[in-house]
Amino acid sequence: MTTVAAAPPASAPRRGGRRRRVREAGLGYLLVLPAVAVFGVFVFYPFVENFRLALYETPPYPGLPSHYVGLHQFAQVLTSGAFFQSLLSTLVFVVMVVPTGLLLGLLLAVAARRRLRGMAAYRVIFSSTVVTSVAVAALVFGTLMDPVVGLLPWLGIDPRPPILDNPTWALPAVAVMAVWQFLGLSFVLMSAGLSSIPEDVLEAARVDGASDWTVFWRVTVPLLSPTLFFGVVVATIYAFQTFGQIDILIGPANAAYEHVNVLVYNVLTTLQVNRTPGEAAVLSIALFLLTLGFTSLQLRFLERRVHYGR
């Protein structure tokens, strides 16, 4: 690092000319190198490698070399009933989690908007689930949903089979945990969006005689739409990545497994249980394509804030 000390920052009057520019460029490359190396090895290489792996099939017996099958494997995996079921579970899960999580977050944010006594405490509470991990959420809700010590038997409901072993209810149960866990982030996002709406706009509407309900739907929500849109994107990406609760609470041996085998979990079990990396690669590509729309939108949000100056 000491060698670079001579080059002045910014664009000072150009004296050294060419030599100085070469040194500046060299320093630039040096500084981005560590990150580029990590991205190259752990993001871009595996991304491209997926497409190569997807062309090779692993024989069912261990020890045999995998062989080239071309696009056949894509067709085989993507048209299989298991993939369809996995895709369906994933989409159903996303649809259950995203609107609920955002709406509840918005509700809390609206309630916590005014500066009233004790509001700081409420805000901490509402954002608290943002720090919980999937493992924490899984153990907390695993107990609440337990057929013996959980809350349902107390409410007079005798779930049989237990919720988490029940093909119909296991996925919604995981969605409940995911919504709870997402609530913190949702609240934080919605609060930030609300605070960017000037109070006098809302006051003006009220002075004109609009009820709270009208103000909310006709003024707040439209003004909040960029935040809501960003929220949908973030929530969807979050929902697509969910699988830890399923791994901890349900697992491949469970009767409900097929109905909760969301894509990420499918990639994992294909890789670790079936040990067919080619198929896992096909599933990874499918997962990438499914999230692509949302991740690129997320990028657009960031990019809007980029100054391409200098």
Added chain:
Amino acid sequence: MDAETGAVAIVPEPPPAPVRAAEPQGGGAHRRRAGRLVARYVLLTFGAVVVLLPLYLTVVNSLLPTTQLTRRPPPFFPAHPQWRTYATAWDQGHLGIYLRNSAIQTVIIVLGQLVTSILAGYAFAFLRFPLRRVLFVVFLATLMVPFEVTIVTNLDTITTFGWYNSFAGLTVPFLATGFGTFLLRQAFLQIPRDLQEAAALDGYGHWRFLTRIAVPLARPSLAALGVFSFLAAWNQYLWPLLVTGDNNHIRTVQLGLKLLRSTNLQSISVSLAGTVIAVAPLLVLLVVFQKQLVRSLTAGAVK
């Protein structure tokens, strides 16, 4: 929390609204206002109960003796808290070593991300070099590849490097971040030009400018990135699950929770005590660093 009784001791609301044309002034409007305030607190408190109840019941259940776990209605307060359960969870669940492992893993990732983001962010903000814009777009493009998409090959790569079951395997894939680089580049670009020129006149080189001016001025963004990476690293589940095998000296506390989970009546309290131990440090983090956390979570959200 003073809020529970707050509805009675009415707090002066922010500046009284300008006269409402339609409403008669006096008692009626005042009462309605008070009524709305009460309604607001009821809603807030209900929300708080819903959000906190799962964690609260976890704490209660972790302290109940086994015989009371099945009692209905469930006890909402432990009459005889069994603190010993926590000691059992700590020992049986190897939580000491798992927490240590999580701490090591998290510190490596946070520091690594801060350093690589500072360096790359500085280059993108202050240095001219061919392909700079292309490279910046490449950095941002990493945000479009969810980590889950890369696990098939990354697991192979880690094994080839001999990093399976090691802190290197646990952390190196996360030592750079497109988001962090973006955040710091933005922060560096806010530094006034005059300051750069003044520093140049004083004979500051890039290294001195970076360490004495750019980094100190970017402190809020650094804090935001630091808290964000901390949270993400500490709560990681997928990757530690894949690369730590059955090695107790590497396993993180999240995996420890998976192992501690039990539906066996005798050990439910123990697993819940473990859960409380695992989440407690983060709740402290939340309270202390709320501002930074909110800042990083909302980056990109508000125009």
